[in-house]
Amino acid sequence: MTGTPSRSTDSANGPAARRSDASRSAILAAARERFAADGYERATIRAIAKDARIDPSMVMRYFGSKDGLFAAAVTLDLRMTDVSQVPPTEVGRALVGHFLDIWEANEELTAVLRVAVTNKAGAERLQGIFRDQVVPVAQRVCPDPEQVATRAGLCAAQLMGLALTRYVVRLPPVVALAREEIEAWLGPTVQRYLTAPSP
Amino acid sequence: MTGTPSRSTDSANGPAARRSDASRSAILAAARERFAADGYERATIRAIAKDARIDPSMVMRYFGSKDGLFAAAVTLDLRMTDVSQVPPTEVGRALVGHFLDIWEANEELTAVLRVAVTNKAGAERLQGIFRDQVVPVAQRVCPDPEQVATRAGLCAAQLMGLALTRYVVRLPPVVALAREEIEAWLGPTVQRYLTAPSP
DNA sequence: TAGGCTTGTCAACAAGCGTTGGCCAACAGG
DNA sequence: CCTGTTGGCCAACGCTTGTTGACAAGCCTA
Incomplete structure (x- = not known):
């Protein structure tokens, strides 16, 4: 899928693919689903982490806090051009x-x-x-x-x-x-x- | 069950005025305000009780549970006749x-x-x-x-x-x-x- | 092969939640 | 007066939450 993880060229290739990108996007997908289904308070970090089959502490490490996770998960582009x-x-x-x-x-x-x-x-x-x-x-x-x-x-x-x-x-x-x-x-x-x- | 604590006429006088009616309605008013401002999860019983200047346990005694409080506080009549x-x-x-x-x-x-x-x-x-x-x-x-x-x-x-x-x-x-x-x-x-x- | 990042696991923390039960003061009827 | 009911406060329970830190395993470079 990702093809070359690009260890060599790091200059113009975006933010340097990491080994944890799969986990990151799994968390983001689970977060979107939970936020959509439950709202902010009832979408707990623990539930999101469970959906993504990962430890809750990883969510914190990657996104800093629950607010940070929400900000990262929901970036909406209406594509109205x-x-x-x-x-x-x-x-x-x-x-x-x-x-x-x-x-x-x-x-x-x-x-x-x-x-x-x-x-x-x-x-x-x-x-x-x-x-x-x-x-x-x-x-x-x-x-x-x-x-x-x-x-x-x-x-x-x-x-x-x-x-x-x-x-x-x-x-x-x-x-x-x-x-x-x-x-x-x-x-x-x-x-x-x-x-x-x-x- | 409820007995008849009413001082005088209890027959057609509704559900018999209690000494705690002031507290009850204070709780209901505070609950409406909190539910409207914060939504269900963030409107905590403790916060509502504090607004009504009463102990949280009284809310439970009067309305059974948080669900019961919501049901009692929000009875909406649109008056569309x-x-x-x-x-x-x-x-x-x-x-x-x-x-x-x-x-x-x-x-x-x-x-x-x-x-x-x-x-x-x-x-x-x-x-x-x-x-x-x-x-x-x-x-x-x-x-x-x-x-x-x-x-x-x-x-x-x-x-x-x-x-x-x-x-x-x-x-x-x-x-x-x-x-x-x-x-x-x-x-x-x-x-x-x-x-x-x-x- | 050695050493430093990265990725992940586990256990725990403090705080807050809904909820419960016990205890005391104020009242009511006899 | 005494006695039972009611209104109220207090302290605690079991649980869940976001968040943290210690520690093991994996990978990459040197």
Whole structure:
């Protein structure tokens, strides 16, 4: 998999592959899963270490503390660059679909959301994601630059509400929705929040 | 069992006033506050008891366990009966306003939301509130009886998303919104989810 | 082969948790 | 008065948590 562990060239090859990389990534994967399923407090270092089949003290050695582990495990990239390529009237629907993709691809967003609710650092992480990744996208579709933040916030409220009810609280009617239904219902909403004239 | 410590009339006077009622309600108030601010795990019995200026063991005596305390502290009544009195075209806006009222009147809804994210019993409590109090209201405004649950779920997603971003995660642009702005933006959304033809 | 990092195991620590039971003071009814 | 019930505090229990340090085995270089 890793091919050459690169003992020789260390200069431009990134941070020098270590023998423990397998353990590191096993811990990170287990951590993501536990944080997503249990939230911050109930995702214990001991449980994560057990999932990764490793000693809890190794988690501490590699990541310093539980906070450090969370910071290392949850680095979220929404990959929202291609929004300018869809027709302007379909931006809402495309964004809804994109978020559904991300939400179902892995558990990182669920982890962020769950942790953000009970942990201050988690909430700040989510605020940062919104500021650095959501607002800039809204900036490209939104007419009035003064309203960008507000409109992005409205979209976030709608999309995170969907995620909350569908993936976390699991309200039965929201869980039962098909992908196309979600796009058809929420697409126009997001579209309006982004582009409609201010009411 | 309980005997009759009541001084005078015990027949139709409810559950017989006790000498400890002041302590009981102090505990319940502190519990609501802590659950809303910290979520289930971090809202410790010891902290709640300290807020209520009482010994932790009394909390156990009165409410049996931490689960029992949560069940007793968070009994949520959305008071959603008067929806039939507003003009049918204004139902969405009225509902948004009503929820803002409830959310800002006390901290119970925030408590339910925060606990529902990390605690299974909390999630079931929220599902019950949705089933028993939200869906029936939608039933009265919604044309097609087969779609009532779906449409109620969509409204819940939008409204809980607002609450999540405004009162829990505190995204700055959402916190900054004025009440009229929220009603103007979300009202039409909720209205559409409830009454517009299925897309 | 010797010596220094790295990776891993094990046992323990202090702190905090929910929970329990015993004890004392204040009250109530006879 | 005495007696039983109630309200309250205190000290402790068993357990789990994040975190630490000592120590053995493995690898790499010299």
